[in-house]
Amino acid sequence: MQGKLIVITAPSGAGKTTIARQLLQKFPSLSFSVSATTRPKRPDEEDGKDYFFIDQKEFHERIKRDEFAEWEEVYHGLFYGTLKSEINRIWNEGKQVLFDVDVKGAMALKKRYPQQTLTLFIKPPSVETLFNRLHQRASDPPEKIRERIAKAEQELMFEQFFDAVIVNEDLNKAMQDAETIVGDFLR
Ligand code: 5GP
Numbered sequence: 068m069q070g071k072l073i074v075i076t077a078p079s080g081a082g083k084t085t086i087a088r089q090l091l092q093k094f095p096s097l098s099f100s101v102s103a104t105t106r107p108k109r110p111d112e113e114d115g116k117d118y119f120f121i122d123q124k125e126f127h128e129r130i131k132r133d134e135f136a137e138w139e140e141v142y143h144g145l146f147y148g149t150l151k152s153e154i155n156r157i158w159n160e161g162k163q164v165l166f167d168v169d170v171k172g173a174m175a176l177k178k179r180y181p182q183q184t185l186t187l188f189i190k191p192p193s194v195e196t197l198f199n200r201l202h203q204r205a206s207d208p209p210e211k212i213r214e215r216i217a218k219a220e221q222e223l224m225f226e227q228f229f230d231a232v233i234v235n236e237d238l239n240k241a242m243q244d245a246e247t248i249v250g251d252f253l254r
Pocket of ligand 1: 147172
């Protein structure tokens, strides 16, 4: 049985986890897709709950066995991927899948499941003022300013490809917006 997919992405990570947790609480039919990663486990994380922590060898074997719905080298040398088995596990429970993946992962899932996927882009509150601030900060070396602007521009370019954009200026408002959009989609 195939269900729906909701993908949450926030370029800078601000507020994304809180919003995802809130959605999981609010909608009992949603279940979180636990990704596999080669990133080392942080002390507050649990294997199998936050991520499946695996080494690079295993990650590449799983790529070869076609076990991923999508995967990315999100940071240099650090791999993250959505396991097909997670999506199927959740669908088989009669539930819908919630993902926390990067921009490219969101695009890949939308492409793979175009009819069933809602992509949410959580925009950090600083984005609108980011360029101005960066330009005004004369103390930064020009090279660094250029690098930051290029990264911000790259992130912003993806906004248009998402089904919904939530500006996280006020976390409560952002959570309410997310609940409304997800509620409509699940109905
Ligand atoms: P973190 O290391 O902070 O947990 O995650 C780093 C980034 O990797 C976040 O933007 C997160 O959304 C993304 N990410 C986590 N799991 C996956 C995945 O399975 N696929 C992709 N493409 N990105 C992921």
